[in-house]
Amino acid sequence: MTNQILLACIYLAVFLFLQRALTHWVRKLAQMKQVSVTRTSLVTRFISYVMFFITLSLMAVSLGLGYQDVSLFVSSAFAVMGVALVAQWSILSNLTAGVLIFFVFPYRIGERIKVVDKDEDISGIIVEIALFHVLIHRDNGDMVTYPNNLMLQKAVLKLADQTPLAQRQAQSDSKKRFDPE
The missing domain is CATH 2.30.30.60 (SH3 type barrels.)
Incomplete structure (x- = not known):
């Protein structure tokens, strides 16, 4: 049990380190490209949510919930989100394009x-x-x-x-x- 808690703490520490590093990198890129603060915070928040979801899944597996249980939950969540976003495909495509424009729009x-x-x-x-x-x-x-x-x-x-x-x-x-x- 202590190994599982230690592994979960390591995952959490790696998440926090990567989140800060990516946030710093995105803000530096935003300053270089003269992007608004609001847009920068939206992109960093989106990246943080994705990283948190991945970290939470890894922590659940390491705490012994079982790979099949976690994968069932994650795949179900993605299926529900997929159906909702396919119904609103324009929202998904605009969101994806918005993130791409942040990084590559000339x-x-x-x-x-x-x-x-x-x-x-x-x-x-x-x-x-x-x-x-x-x-x-x-x-x-x-x-x-x-x-x-x-x-x-x-x-x-x-x-x-x-x-x-x-x-x-x-x-x-x-x-x-x-x-x-």
Whole structure:
């Protein structure tokens, strides 16, 4: 029994060490890519939950619950989650795309992009990159909420920085800086 408790403590210590190391790595990557704090915390929380679920399963096996009992519980939980997420496949695909965008998306907030779409011109400045969508502010003032899974499926072009909207914002910023008020 003491060996099992010792093994469970080792699993817990490894979990805590890996969680802190991965959290530090994700935050460092987020600072390098200039990602918002909210988005960074969502990704680190998601990674922590997955790691905790794996650690809990390993601890249950090491405490003597039996591999078959734990695997039955884990497979049942995955089956229920799978059925629920297949019913809402767009949520799962947007969540997965959101995590992928966090690590590999080449565009940042404030950059001007154009999503190549035959039906509509979707171009503007990226305002926010969330876990499920990207907010794009168009030149005419409209705000477009574009799903992350479509952002990965379609071609995205980085456009020149100076647009009518960007020029207006730059002019208003310069007026604010140089106003004697």
